[in-house]
Amino acid sequence: MISFQNLNKYYKKNHVIKGITLSINGPGIVALLGPNGSGKTTLLKSFLGMVLPSSGDILFNGESVLKQYSYRKQISYLSQISRFPDNLTVNELISFMKEIKPGKTREHQFIQMFNLQQELEKKMGSLSGGTRQKVNITLALMHDDPLIILDEPSTGLDPLSLKELKKFITEERERGKLIVITTHILSLAEALADDIIFLLEGHVFFNGSMSALLNDQGEINLENAIAHILKSTKKVKDAEDIKI
Amino acid sequence: MLKILKYSFYEMIRSRWIFIYSGFYLIASMALLLLSNDISKVLISLTNIIIILTPLIGILFGTIYYYNSKEFIQLLMAQALSRWSIFTGMYLGLAAALCISILIGIGIPLIAYGVLGSAELSLFLLLITMACVLSIVFSLMAFLIALKFDDKVKGLSISIFVWLFFAIIYDGIFLLLLLGFKEYPLDKLTISMIVLNPIDLARILILMKLDMSAMMGYTGAVLSKFLGKNIGMIIISFSLLLWVILPLWTIRRVSMKKDF
Numbered sequence: 179m180i181s182f183q184n185l186n187k188y189y190k191k192n193h194v195i196k197g198i199t200l201s202i203n204g205p206g207i208v209a210l211l212g213p214n215g216s217g218k219t220t221l222l223k224s225f226l227g228m229v230l231p232s233s234g235d236i237l238f239n240g241e242s243v244l245k246q247y248s249y250r251k252q253i254s255y256l257s258q259i260s261r262f263p264d265n266l267t268v269n270e271l272i273s274f275m276k277e278i279k280p281g282k283t284r285e286h287q288f289i290q291m292f293n294l295q296q297e298l299e300k301k302m303g304s305l306s307g308g309t310r311q312k313v314n315i316t317l318a319l320m321h322d323d324p325l326i327i328l329d330e331p332s333t334g335l336d337p338l339s340l341k342e343l344k345k346f347i348t349e350e351r352e353r354g355k356l357i358v359i360t361t362h363i364l365s366l367a368e369a370l371a372d373d374i375i376f377l378l379e380g381h382v383f384f385n386g387s388m389s390a391l392l393n394d395q396g397e398i399n400l401e402n403a404i405a406h407i408l409k410s411t412k413k414v415k416d417a418e419d420i421k422i
Numbered sequence: 423m424l425k426i427l428k429y430s431f432y433e434m435i436r437s438r439w440i441f442i443y444s445g446f447y448l449i450a451s452m453a454l455l456l457l458s459n460d461i462s463k464v465l466i467s468l469t470n471i472i473i474i475l476t477p478l479i480g481i482l483f484g485t486i487y488y489y490n491s492k493e494f495i496q497l498l499m500a501q502a503l504s505r506w507s508i509f510t511g512m513y514l515g516l517a518a519a520l521c522i523s524i525l526i527g528i529g530i531p532l533i534a535y536g537v538l539g540s541a542e543l544s545l546f547l548l549l550i551t552m553a554c555v556l557s558i559v560f561s562l563m564a565f566l567i568a569l570k571f572d573d574k575v576k577g578l579s580i581s582i583f584v585w586l587f588f589a590i591i592y593d594g595i596f597l598l599l600l601l602g603f604k605e606y607p608l609d610k611l612t613i614s615m616i617v618l619n620p621i622d623l624a625r626i627l628i629l630m631k632l633d634m635s636a637m638m639g640y641t642g643a644v645l646s647k648f649l650g651k652n653i654g655m656i657i658i659s660f661s662l663l664l665w666v667i668l669p670l671w672t673i674r675r676v677s678m679k680k681d682f
Contacts, residue, residue, distance in 0.1 A: 223682070226500050228499050228681065229682065247502050250500060250503075255500040257497055259493040259494065259497050263429070263491065265432070270429070274425070275501075278426075278501050279502065317497075
């Protein structure tokens with residue numbers, strides 16, 4: 179479904195993505211993990227056309243997405259946004275997104291899921307951070323698209339809403355969709371993901387199923403496996419430093 | 423683009439600052455009308471306010487609006503929209519709100535006072551047009567500055583400096599040049615320097631309309647000769663148009679290459 183071909187991205191002299199070649203195919207849930215600055219968000223943003231790659235190509239269903247925008251009709255993207263236009267109400271924002279992206283929507287499902295009925299006529303500027311994230315999720319996921327990309331979906335969510343969201347995500351997987359999640363909460367990734375892609379300093383360090391990752395690292399859970407990877411790479415690095 | 427324009431316009435006209443801005447013009451025009459019964463004097467006073475205030479508010483609102491909408495722009499970019507339609511939509515919403523503030527704040531009191539039937543109608547229309555043109559030009563510059571600089575503090579400082587340059591520093595340099603080269607014929611220099619600054623252009627256009635060229639001595643004579651000719655009007659319109667097209671083109675170029 180998504181394929182990155184020898185993708186490179188420089189921010190000035192900083193080489194953030196170093197020749198990544200990667201295919202992500204659905205259906206299923208793929209967790210994109212990695213420490214801060216490993217290139218997760220840059221990778222997703224280059225797929226969505228917000229960041230322009232320095233070299234390489236990105237394909238979606240076999241077609242290059244560079245300099246295109248109509249492919250985004252098929253993508254639901256949840257961004258890490260904390261500021262919306264302050265003077266628009268929740269209802270207005272929902273109808274705005276529906277106008278921009280026509281098609282069948284299911285906002286009522288989310289309004290019910292997150293108990294947003296009372297908030298619909300309130301202005302975005304007056305909402306709390308958690309409620310804003312709920313609106314953000316509603317806006318992002320109300321369309322029925324074959325590809326869902328979630329950038330830190332759990333930010334600011336209360337446990338009950340997070341549980342509901344998890345349920346929604348697994349239901350979407352059952353319906354044959356591809357879902358890509360980036361998160362810092364490893365338990366969320368562990369509970370949901372079928373496959374793990376682990377980025378480290380702009381490279382793909384691991385790409386495979388969750389069980390393969392645990393086997394590789396000889397650990398029983400994701401947190402330990404990730405800690406193991408980070409420790410061992412640090413050792414290698416230290417050793418290299420000493421050599422120099 | 424039209425959908426984005428519609429919502430960014432909704433967002434803007436509900437902003438407290440746009441209310442305060444229109445309210446200020448409303449109060450200023452009413453107060454001036456109460457103090458003086460002569461419409462042309464009121465229009466001259468309003469010119470002085472507009473020449474300074476519309477560029478300042480245009481550039482400040484534009485910069486702040488862009489920085490506040492930055493995250494929302496990213497959300498829009500993940501939709502099936504081209505970058506160009508996102509930016510023009512957002513920009514036109516802002517420009518429309520600024521122009522409507524001027525129309526309400528200055529238009530309503532003066533129309534109520536009866537400017538439409540008076541001899542000053544064309545001056546009034548010119549004043550409103552220039553106020554809108556200045557708002558458009560300076561809010562475009564604001565978008566460009568905000569696009570170029572991701573740092574909010576840096577962007578705002580540069581915006582204020584750009585306003586200061588066109589509103590005050592430019593005229594200072596202009597005067598120094600005129601003084602320094604007073605031995606030489608300066609009409610061509612004078613005219614080209616006026617044409618290169620949208621604020622000066624608006625000011626001179628309004629002053630000439632007031633038939634004040636007689637009071638401006640030789641310069642006034644040169645200017646009225648220049649402006650009286652068709653070629654003068656063409657050059658002025660062209661220059662104002664350039665002040666819109668050039669930033670717009672640069673915004674397009676910068677936004678196509680930028681990482682968000």
